[in-house]
Amino acid sequence: MQENFEFCSVDSVYLAQKYSTPLYVMSQDIIEEKIDYIKVNFLDKYPRTYAYYASKAFLTKAMAKIIKKSEMGIDVVSYGELYTALDAGINPDKIMFHGNNKSKDELEFALERGIGRIVVDGISELKLLIELAGERFTTKILLRISPNVEAHTHKYISTGQLDSKFGLSFASKDLDEAIELAIKSEHIDFKGFHFHVGSQLFDNEAHVESTKKAMELIKEIKDKYDYEIEDLNVGGGFGVRYTAEDEPMPLEYFTDAIMEEVLALADKYEITRPNIFIEPGRYIVAEAGITLYTVGSVKNIESVRKYICIDGGMADNPRPALYQAKYSACIANKMYDEDTELVTVAGKCCESGDILIWDINLPKVERGDILAVMGTGAYNYSMSSNYNKLAKPAVVMIHDKEDRLIVQRESYEDLLKNDLG
Numbered sequence: 001m002q003e004n005f006e007f008c009s010v011d012s013v014y015l016a017q018k019y020s021t022p023l024y025v026m027s028q029d030i031i032e033e034k035i036d037y038i039k040v041n042f043l044d045k046y047p048r049t050y051a052y053y054a055s056k057a058f059l060t061k062a063m064a065k066i067i068k069k070s071e072m073g074i075d076v077v078s079y080g081e082l083y084t085a086l087d088a089g090i091n092p093d094k095i096m097f098h099g100n101n102k103s104k105d106e107l108e109f110a111l112e113r114g115i116g117r118i119v120v121d122g123i124s125e126l127k128l129l130i131e132l133a134g135e136r137f138t139t140k141i142l143l144r145i146s147p148n149v150e151a152h153t154h155k156y157i158s159t160g161q162l163d164s165k166f167g168l169s170f171a172s173k174d175l176d177e178a179i180e181l182a183i184k185s186e187h188i189d190f191k192g193f194h195f196h197v198g199s200q201l202f203d204n205e206a207h208v209e210s211t212k213k214a215m216e217l218i219k220e221i222k223d224k225y226d227y228e229i230e231d232l233n234v235g236g237g238f239g240v241r242y243t244a245e246d247e248p249m250p251l252e253y254f255t256d257a258i259m260e261e262v263l264a265l266a267d268k269y270e271i272t273r274p275n276i277f278i279e280p281g282r283y284i285v286a287e288a289g290i291t292l293y294t295v296g297s298v299k300n301i302e303s304v305r306k307y308i309c310i311d312g313g314m315a316d317n318p319r320p321a322l323y324q325a326k327y328s329a330c331i332a333n334k335m336y337d338e339d340t341e342l343v344t345v346a347g348k349c350c351e352s353g354d355i356l357i358w359d360i361n362l363p364k365v366e367r368g369d370i371l372a373v374m375g376t377g378a379y380n381y382s383m384s385s386n387y388n389k390l391a392k393p394a395v396v397m398i399h400d401k402e403d404r405l406i407v408q409r410e411s412y413e414d415l416l417k418n419d420l421g
């Protein structure tokens, strides 16, 4: 009897038949293992440390509920993410609100709901927030700094360099002005700084360099204003394995190095060690997800390339098109076939760039086979679109070998529901 690919002990071909394809499959067990790892290797290891899940990586009500029952807080960047987190019952105090262009409505909503910390991205946002807070609210804020460091990753997911749309540039006039304003304003409670240097990082240099700069800034503020900075949020960015060539480092390679700097510099500068926050997104969910597709057309251009075409593509996973991201995959119903051939996995959108995987060895593929793409838990569902009027796939959650539909497949009525004709 032929054996199929199992994901967390559940037959993936059975899932494809039960829920149809394309299908996102997430594992609650893997997500909880990752959260537990953060707890043991960071939160329990160092006092006054906090972890916030960067919900842009993957957010549904079921995911928010997993975070709610963990020790973690949640990072949101829009009204939509904030609304989802609150709807799932997350305590507003455990929400960190980010974004490089928060609207007046978003800020007002955050103030009214008593969101834990607002990460202010620039001087104009700070002024707006102070005005909105007025006499009615006092809110805790962090200032996002752009520490002017190079992170070794794709240009589009590098965020800590000088020329960046995020944060207040390190050692700039705007930053000096923002610090002074934040300290003097009675309507906000200035807690500290945030930086996020980039995503899918395999080395810790950018984090360490930025930590040094932030600690120096904290000392300068103590000297100049006799003001004690309490919080330092060092962002996320911890890389994961997508293919066998990737060599991700364990979380503590980043966090231990950051804490080492923080502790040494707090001693050296004779300042109180700040509370340290991290914000992992991809690290928690990427490897907890797979996507299942059905193979349709198979096209062989002799001596050039063999394409296998699937029923999804850049609409459900734009990462290969955007960042030349690489993925591994298998034919779920031919798991143990040893006779393989080199093929290219193409999506069904009307774009030549809609290629999910260039060059992968797979067993002889035929129409109707099920392709399982690994490591799609982060920035796939959350970045999906309806391009070519494709309906967004369903999401299934596996927990203790049981499968549960957590997001329904979009219907064609859904696609037209806001279209007034």
Ligand SMILES: Cc1ncc(COP(=O)(O)O)c(C=O)c1O
Pocket: 054, 057, 075, 098, 196, 198, 199, 200, 235, 236, 237, 238, 279, 280, 281, 282, 283
């Ligand atoms: C402010 C902020 N925090 C956290 C993250 C999470 O990053 P990652 O998914 O790489 O951990 C991001 C996204 O890159 C971000 O912009």
Ligand SMILES: N[C@@H](CCCC[NH3+])C(=O)O
Pocket: 157, 159, 199, 200, 319, 323, 378, 379, 383
């Ligand atoms: N969307 C990006 C990462 C998010 C960056 C957010 N600052 C990716 O898929 O790799």
